[in-house]
Amino acid sequence: MNKITLIATAAMGLEALVAREVRSLGYECEVDNGKVTFQADADAICRANLWLRTADRIKVKVGEFKATTFDELFEKTKALNWGDYIPENAEFPVIGKSVKSQLFSVSDCQGIVKKAVVEKLRHTYKRSTWFEETGPLYRIEVSLLKDIATLTIDASGVGLHKRGYRVGQGEAPLKETLAASLIMLTNWRPDQPFVDPFCGSGTIAIEAALIGQNIAPGFNREFASDRWEWIGKERWNRARQEVEDLANYDQPLHIIGSDIDHRMVQVAQDNADEVGLGDLITFKQMQVKDFTAKEEYGYVVTNPPYGERLSEKPLVEKLYTDMGRAFQELDTWSVYVLTSHEQFETFYGKPASKKRKLFNGFIRTDYYQYFGKRPPKE
Structure with missing residues (x-):
């Protein structure tokens, strides 16, 4: 063949x-x-x-x-x-x-x-x-x-979003494939700060660390075709050796995940530990309104609550307002937010540089993209 x-x-x-x-x-x-x-x-x-x-x-x-x-x-x-x-x-x-x-x-x-x-x-x-x-x-x-x-x-068996590191999760976990997509739709580089202020079970931060060190997302799991005789173990061994050879484990990373819920912070840390990235990501309990950064040219990529239930909407809208105020001083940072809330820009206080329609499961969402100043050319 x-x-x-x-x-x-x-x-x-x-x-x-x-x-x-x-x-x-x-x-x-x-x-x-x-x-x-x-x-x-x-x-x-x-x-x-x-x-x-x-x-x-x-x-x-x-x-x-x-x-x-x-x-x-x-x-x-x-x-x-x-x-x-x-x-x-x-x-x-x-x-x-x-x-x-x-x-x-x-x-x-x-x-x-x-x-x-x-x-x-x-x-x-x-x-x-x-x-x-x-x-x-x-x-x-x-x-x-x-x-x-x-x-x-x-040829995959279990879907490719199942990386094998999720030992715990929240109520509405983001698929790992979508989390990776959100990051890959930005211009983030591994030498720049990266923050998810609504980290939940840590999926976006963990996917960023995998991308940052060029670690293949499937390195830690098996596939249906692992046992296919016409592919053979030699091919799989060769492919997995390529994964090991191309990983850049020495790449330093500055990735932070925070959440208001201390239980989710612990879940995120457990998931990062499971995949072997626990020492590379800092998880902490924090409200988004308290976010500050001394570094420049960082990236925020986040999937905050949407307020799908009517009773949650006022709280979620206040979160968006707090987020806008916290990030307005960070003019060199780029901010990327996924939400289904159609008035997000109004509460955030600023129109997005660009919007992209995406689906989070069956929920139609927009990916709001706010571009910060570009770093000076070296």
């Missing part, structure tokens, strides 16, 4: 960031709604899973075709070379989704794809009996969009 087609799935609004990461790994790609597609060798499965900070999953694309009848779905699925990917002992459940397609029953589509794959593998492995499915996981997805069926195998 020389070249395979891979799909890096992305949250709405983050596709361009994922594409930038894919290209930085050396792969040309195409960008579409919710996904970035690229062709590469099997090494890319390992490298993409380990390195992509903003993607949700890596999938292997097995085939794509038009299907308006169940017979068509069955025959065209059966015609694909499933034996190139799935070994005889594999566990291969089928999941699915259907949008604006004549084949709208997802459960029926899943059953037909499962039956077609079984038929093809029986022929490939010359079996007359059912497969026991006791081996590695190869989760198949049938995705129908406007009558076009895309068949993929999930």
